[in-house]
Amino acid sequence: MMRGFVITVLALLTGLFCSSVTYLPVIGDPYSVPNQHITPVYIAQSELDTGSPNIVTGTLADYRGFDTMWETTVMFLSGLTTTLILTSSTMGRRPEKEDEYE
Amino acid sequence: MQIYTVEAALLVFLILITACIIYCQDILSCVMIYSAFSFCAVLLYLMMGSPDVAFTEVVVGTVSTIFYVIALKKIDRWCK
Amino acid sequence: MKEPFGGYLLNIAFRLLVPFTVVYSVYVLILGESSPGGGFQAGVVLSFGIVLGRLIMGEDCKLFNIKTKNTLVIAGVGTFIYSLAGWLTLFGGGKFLDYSFLPFAAEHANELHALGILMIETGVTICVMMTILNIMDAVVKRSDDDGSAE
Numbered sequence: 001m002m003r004g005f006v007i008t009v010l011a012l013l014t015g016l017f018c019s020s021v022t023y024l025p026v027i028g029d030p031y032s033v034p035n036q037h038i039t040p041v042y043i044a045q046s047e048l049d050t051g052s053p054n055i056v057t058g059t060l061a062d063y064r065g066f067d068t069m070w071e072t073t074v075m076f077l078s079g080l081t082t083t084l085i086l087t088s089s090t091m092g093r094r095p096e097k098e099d100e101y102e
Numbered sequence: 103m104q105i106y107t108v109e110a111a112l113l114v115f116l117i118l119i120t121a122c123i124i125y126c127q128d129i130l131s132c133v134m135i136y137s138a139f140s141f142c143a144v145l146l147y148l149m150m151g152s153p154d155v156a157f158t159e160v161v162v163g164t165v166s167t168i169f170y171v172i173a174l175k176k177i178d179r180w181c182k
Numbered sequence: 183m184k185e186p187f188g189g190y191l192l193n194i195a196f197r198l199l200v201p202f203t204v205v206y207s208v209y210v211l212i213l214g215e216s217s218p219g220g221g222f223q224a225g226v227v228l229s230f231g232i233v234l235g236r237l238i239m240g241e242d243c244k245l246f247n248i249k250t251k252n253t254l255v256i257a258g259v260g261t262f263i264y265s266l267a268g269w270l271t272l273f274g275g276g277k278f279l280d281y282s283f284l285p286f287a288a289e290h291a292n293e294l295h296a297l298g299i300l301m302i303e304t305g306v307t308i309c310v311m312m313t314i315l316n317i318m319d320a321v322v323k324r325s326d327d328d329g330s331a332e
Contacts, residue, residue: 027150051292052299053216056154060220061299065279068302069264072309076261079313080254086320087250153218161226165314168233172321175185 109149116142133170137163183322186240196238200231211307215299221306229311233318250319253312260308267301 025032042059050058060068119139126132140163147156211224232246248256268279276283281298282291 050299051290051295054214054218056218057215057220057299061302062279062281062295065268065302068306069268069279072261072264072306075313076257076309079257079316082317083250083254083320087323154220157218157223161223164230165226165233168237169318169321172183172237172318175187176321 105149109146112142112146112149116146129174130171133167133174136170137167140167183236183240186236186238186242188238188240192238196234200234203227203230207307211303212300214303215296221303222310224303225307225310226314228307229314232315236318236322248315250316250323253315253319257309257312257316260305260310260312263305263308264302267298267305271298 025034029035042055042063046055046058047053050062052058052062116139119135119142122135123132123139126135140159144156144159144163147153147159207224207227210219210227211221214220214224235246267281267284270285271280271283272278274283274285279298281295284294284298286294286297288294288297
């Protein structure tokens, strides 16, 4: 019963995804909606505004510099959290060898 | 027209690799097949014209493979 | 690591390989403004040498023998260099991260933009490199303390 229900839901979701794929724009279509909003402005103005011939770097480091700053902070926090969790906690470790004889 | 053929072949190969990762029994083989997944993703990104993302994917795929192998060595579970 | 992966072939390959990765990472960092690349990729490629050294030679590796506490501090310094670029533009009289107002002498605003982009990418490089060393140290040190490696 449960298995049939799961299979039905998965089939419905697969049908929904497959039918909605046809509404996506073609890759590299210059007339699609997200390519007409702000992309022409970036392509035209990026080299004048940022002085960088690479549009990706100009967008990432200059137009969206504040965004990239907090990305770097998130990366630093991930390393800090990994170190704190893995090195200071004794939870989930295998028991010490002295404890086995007690 | 032919570039779309290669791209479609890469996408199908990507799905096959994912199925292999799920159904493979050996953990080290899973890690190696995962690096093949990363390589196919790199080729797809290059075909879509974004070398920046492809470079990041190369680097992240290599580092994650190294970390997985370290973790596998540490838990003493090379196979099954 | 207490049980390194090493061997004769791997040691020789490590010595041949690592200088090229360091040179390549500096190339990626400096040319990241005008070609594919940037701070993130340069940091990871720069950390490859140290990660490979610790994998292959274990605790005998004297290449860049830095402790976990210091890697945490230096990762924070990398993040601080990024925000320092923003504060310098504030002191120069502009908005936050507006590189035209960096308080350095330059003939044209584009040079200041290039200088600011290089500065923030240096910060990202340091932070990413030290974060990868952090995570690797955490995993290796936990399992070495564990006694699970037998």
